[in-house]
Amino acid sequence: MSDDKLHDECGVVGVFLNNAKTDSAATLAYYGLYSLQHRGQESAGIAVSNDEVIKIQKAMGLVSDVFVPQHLAELKGHIAVGHVRYATAGGRTIENAQPMLNKFKLGSIALAHNGQLVNYEPLQEMLEETGSTFTSTSDTEIILKLIARNYKKGLEQAVTNAIQVIKGSFALCVMTENCLIGARDPYGIRPLCLGQLEDGWVLASESCAIDAMNGTFVRDVNPGEVIIISADGLKSVNLNEKTSKQTCIFEYVYFARPDSIIDGIPVQYARLKMG
Template sequence: MKFDYKSSCFDGYECNDSYKFHDECGVYGIYSKDENINVAKRTYYGLYALQHRGQESAGITAYDGKNMECHKAMGLVSEVFSKESLDKLKGFSAIGHVRYSTAGESSVNNAQPVMGKCKLGNISLAHNGNLTNAEIIRELLEESGCIFQTSIDTEVILNLISRGAKKGILQSVIDSIQAIKGAFAIVILTENELIGVRDPYGIRPLCLGKVSGGYVLASESCALNASGAEFVRDIEPGEVVVINDEGIKSIKFGEKSKLATCSFEYIYFARPDSVIDGISVNNSRVKAGMRLYEVAPVEADIVIGVPDSGMSAAMGYAKASGIPIDMALIKNKYIGRTFIAPTQEERESAVDVKLNVIEENVKGKRIVLIDDSIVRGTTSKRLVAMLRKAGAKEIHFRVCSPRVQYPCYYGIDTPYRSELIGDKMSEYEIGQAIGVDSLIYLSKKDLLDCLGDNQGFCCGCFDGEYPISAPVKI
């Protein structure tokens, strides 16, 4: 594929709203024997808080001691569930999922949680992440007679667990997750337990909370807050937690466990009010903005952030520089990920629908524009053009991450390397292509400094060094 600088699109590629790395998925689970706890509603609140992690589909499975019921559909959490549908999900345990497809097509058939029945009884599973050996395992399972109803990795895990039923649920789960490779945070609902699993490198986040009569598992701590749970701790890399009537039990399944949290969780994916592996997302973004000013000071009249993930960093830049921060870009929050424009002209104008400029705040001004990343350059160029049209005198672009030069294979929908502007051009060339007066990226070292650098992080999309062997993707 060839990058077309005039249209900011790659030849042969549909440039809709996919200019960013897409959020992966969000999982939630709850187990409580307190009769005053409505597990379906708590799960609903948790998924609402995790909506930013997936906006294609949502689902909840609940168990009441006799029946395991699941309700899922395409759409936002508020669209999928009603009071009536939640009232049907009765029980003392539940799991939930919000999805953005990274493996398998976007359809209700691939919505999660997935359910099955085996010698262990009813079982339901929800998964955030991506398996790098899923196709190989699927082929082996199909050759042995397994039938798949979906095209997602999650059903591969479910089939592996069901095949080991004679060993008991816990041993079957451990054997299954030792067979898979990739990044994953998994919640599993059985007739007796709620089980949580985090991959050996902790690439995808998962945390534990406490509620009356039991515990909660969630992708981010913001979901604990939203569902009335108290944060206890993060699930460790290579850890399985089993929650039942006896309390909570922890098992380490991977001797080679080593924390390598996805750095993009802090840069873009996670909500600012979340804390992941002891690091405040908002604080790390503010620090990134401050560091950008330290390494690349510039004379300007105002600092503006690209909503939403660029706002915290913009506040940090303004704090460090003394340059006032102002509101200049307004985001239309009512356009979801399904907003797809069919023609080139409409694709380019889609940015105008999503983001609009307050002209009086930028006219004649020297602007520092802060964003979390540049992936393809499509929207960056369009934003700059919008600000120029509104009368901006100078535009100095500051990016809160290093250049994205490599794809991600671990549960994030990212372009092929040939589609990444950071792989095609130098920092200077990118600045020229998007039409700014200057462009500065945060270096990997500065990024890690802002994150504390006291633990491991996956920075594969910046340097091509992955904690797990990656499949071929060019």
């Protein structure tokens, strides 16, 4: 980076409502993103599915500027992923705004990512050599292409294959037309938590986003864990038994909101203990 400011904060949310006829997932994601605005002020976006097609709205600016009531009214569906961005890899352009959406023969995938990959350059080179093209300079598009590449094996297998290849810090919310997946890196560097709504589930970078949606905090997603939420219910897969929780200290010092709880530790309490 050209300056000495911290550049490793973004916020992600994922919403899954059990009733497929419900169309308020995007509105709930909006409230979640609004509460995570401190994690990124450069761009905001929400992708939503009605079980048949994924629509997306994203732009540069704050959540309240990007999503006027008209936009939220048009984003109808029962599954949504959202993102607020502070650039970690790639420039400050709309092409790098998230969620990123990939439409291909077998369906569509929308992805929101908080973190930074350390092996994105060799992965991008490998993907380009096998015919992939890129429209952004963000490492998030690498993850999206890796998932799409293996999608014929099924979404669960495609996501697990992808996250076993990428190295670095990541908290992911991945959505297809009828499924929501959350994943956290094997060291738990970036936070991700699970909450329950009256009629569904929510994934978020911080527990304050769950509170903003009137949800109930359930637990933190474990390092190396993949959460799969669909019409069949919630499923948990642990990819690596040799995980070691190493939460980034700056979550407690700088990134997170004081009223959030990360890995069982209230952020405000941690800050008081650290002086």
